[in-house]
Amino acid sequence: MNGVRFFRSIQVKLIIIYVLLILIAMQLIGVYFISTMKTSLTSNFTTNMNNQADVLAGFAADKLNARTEKPGEDGQAGEDDLSSLVRNLFSINEAEIQLIDASGKVLATSLSIHQEYVGKKNTTLAVSRALQGIRDNEEEIIDEDNVRKKIIAKPVLYESKIVGAVYMVASMKELYATVNRINRIFMSGMLIALGLTGVLGILLAHTITSPIKGLTRQAAAVAEGRFDRQVPVHGDDEIGRLSEVFNNMTMRLREALETNEEEKDKLASILANMSDGVVATDEQGVVMIANRRAREMLQSDCQGRPLSELFDMEERHLQAMLGGGGESSTVIHRQHPDEELDEVMRVTFTPIHRRDKGISGAIAVLQDVTEQEKLEQSRREFVANVSHELRTPLTTIKSYTEALDDGAMDDRELAQRFVSVIRNETERMIRLVTDLLHLSRLDSNQAPLRRQSTSVPEMLEEVADRFSFQMRKKSIRSTVRVEDGIKHVLLDRDQIDQVLDNLVSNAIKYTLDGGRIEIVASRPDPSSIAIRVKDTGIGISRKDLSRIFDRFYRVDKARSRNMGGTGLGLSIAREIVKAHGGTIALDSEPNEGTTVTVTLPALQEGGAAS
Structure with a gap:
């Protein structure tokens, strides 16, 4: 176990990494260097053999040609000359040269121990290829003594005629001995480098791990609540900056703990002033904390009450919602004596999970969704x-x-x-x-306003003219009155005409024969104008006034439908006036008449109020 812990030490890991890096680098360099060196030596060796073979072939061409043309003349003298030429010209140690005539018979050899080969035919493949005129005849062999040798055979040409061949066999033992010496030198250097790297790795790892150990001791002290100690800073490197940051963190942690109580007070203040109600319970479902908004919505003191009792829910249903693991919500209706519609609250339950202990409580967030309902x-x-x-x-x-x-x-x-x-x-x-x-x-704002300068007196007179026939049929008297100073205003004439037509049409419908309708334009303040349509009709009861602008709302449904209304006129009028930035209001008393007032901004050319 101690051995495993030893190898987990960062100091040992750093040393191993440095040594492995050097070892891998040295191996890569060695493989490349030795491979290149071996290739270079082999190439030089082969080139040297080829050069000497070419020289020997040049010198022996005349003699071999003469022997071919006059085979009977001075045969022994010619062989002695060829043997002398082979022995004296070639300079590669432990090598053999053979001069071969056009028939493949050995004429001379450089090794005295192989004199019995003279006069016999050389039947090797390289010689056969050379006698056929092929120049590149090279191969490497390993003989019976396990010695690697290089074989070269070249044709001897005399005026483009093959008169013989040069056959060379050279030992490569010295070449490979040189390569082995280089290998041993490289291995020795690599071992020395690894040793030095190990020593330097130990020193370097110590400089890194020593401050880390100091930081570990300081972290343990901070965990125990001792914030008075400081980690020594030994330099301006990364570890030195880490020590400075750790000291700064220790100071900030102390400040954070000192302000913890203040944060708790802030949290309590936030909970108290939230627009949503918040209720927190313990693991038994008993309320521990409830903010002011929750108490107002529930109209009770929530502290110490079970959550199921607080929301009038079955315990089984509540546990099923909390046991889901995530958020779950339900809607609660509470009867309010002063409202026609029940108060509607959406309650979102979120269980509080504590590690390895399951659910340790719950949070309930209450939202008033009465308006949405x-x-x-x-x-x-x-x-x-x-x-x-x-x-x-x-x-x-x-x-x-x-x-x-x-x-x-x-x-x-x-x-x-x-x-x-x-x-x-x-x-x-x-x-x-x-x-x-x-x-x-x-x-959807797809009916843009097309404002234009409009004469208010002319617009009101035209409205009265359009309905003059209907008013005459019911003997209704109409009056149009415009206060002084009201002339031109920027507005969408077509849409405002639609509003006025709807108001005047309604006034005619619900005004009895012989009644009176007034259309008045006034200026309640310098920045706006008010257009008022007043009739002496049957009026509207007070309970219907709050919904008179709702879509499809009719005070007398049967009568309104018989008169051809859709129940949308006042809704459209309200939306048009709102698009102009104005307001519309309705005041009425049963059997006394109705007054509808449209207030619009008094815009002039350039966007300024008149």
């Missing part, structure tokens, strides 16, 4: 109203169409009346769809 309810009502408004005319159209198909078409008067009803219901659906599309464009 109201919006969702409005959306559902809107969908239901659209469905109802479309279903009624479609049902009527279907019924009258079936009646026409069943034979009512044969009765011209009745058929015309049915077609008239179908046309009216179709136009009513077209108006409804048109209003819905207009509202959709206003909601």
Whole structure:
């Protein structure tokens, strides 16, 4: 075990790494150097043999040619000359030269011990190739004595005619002995280098590990809570900077512990002022902490109460939500005596996990989603109203169409009346769809304002003129009044005309015969103008005023539908006025009349208020 721990020491690892690096580098250098040296020596050796073979072939060409042309003349003298030439010219130790005539017979040899070869044929492959005129005939062999030798055979040419061959066999023992000596020298140098590297590695590793040991001792002291000690800094290298950083960390850790209580107070302050309620429990599910918002939403003192009791939930259901491992949420409805709609809270439970101990508590975050629920309810009502408004005319159209198909078409008067009803219901659906599309464009800002300088007196007079016929039919008197100083204002004339048309149309519908309608433009302040449409109609009850601008809301649904309204006019008017940056308000009393006031910014050319 101690041996294993010894090899885990960083000092030993550094020494091993340095030694291995030097060893690998030396091996790579040695392999390259020795391989290159061996190749160079072998190449020089072969070149030397080839050069001497070429020289010998040049000198022996005349003699071999003469012997070929006059084989009977002075044969013994010619062989002696060739033997002398072979012995005196060649200078490679432990080598043999043979001069061979065109038939392959040995004429001379440089070794006296091989004189019996003279007169015999040399049948080696290299000689056969040379006598065929092939110049590159080289090979290496290992003889019976395990000695590596080099063989070269070259043709002897006389005026492009092959008259013989030179056969050379040289021992490469000295060459490989030189390579072995170089290997031994390199190995000795490598061992010396490894020894020196080991010593230097020990010294270098000590300079690195000694400060690390000091840092380890200081870290143990900090873990025990002693912050008064400092690690000595021995230099400006990486370890010295590490020591400085560690000393700085120790100081900051001490400061952090000193401010821990202050952070706790800050956390308590944050919890107390959060817009969401927060409740924390222990592992038994008993509330330990609850912020002020949670107490307001739950209207009780949460401290010490079980979570299941606090939210009026079954313990089994609560445990199932907390046991999921992640966040889980549920919606809680609480009846409020002063509100028509229940208070709706979304509670998100998050279990607190402690390592190796499972769930040690839970956090519950409470969010008031009552307004969201109201919006969702409005959306559902809107969908239901659209469905109802479309279903009624479609049902009527279907019924009258079936009646026409069943034979009512044969009765011209009745058929015309049915077609008239179908046309009216179709136009009513077209108006409804048109209003819905207009509202959709206003909601998605796809109906940009096209402001232009508009004369307010002229615009109000034109509105009164457009409805003059309808007012005369009901004997309604109309009055248009514009305060002094109100002339031109920048606004989208078409859209404001639509708002005024809707207001005046509603006033006519709900004003009895002989009533009165006033259209008044005034200036409540220098930066805005107010257009007021006042009638003496049947009015609206106070309970309906809060929802009068809701889409599809009608005070008297049956009567409004019979008058051709879609229930979207005031909603569209509100959106148009809001797009202009203005406001719209409605004031009414039953049987006394209704006043609708549209307030718009009084913009002039250049964007300034008039």
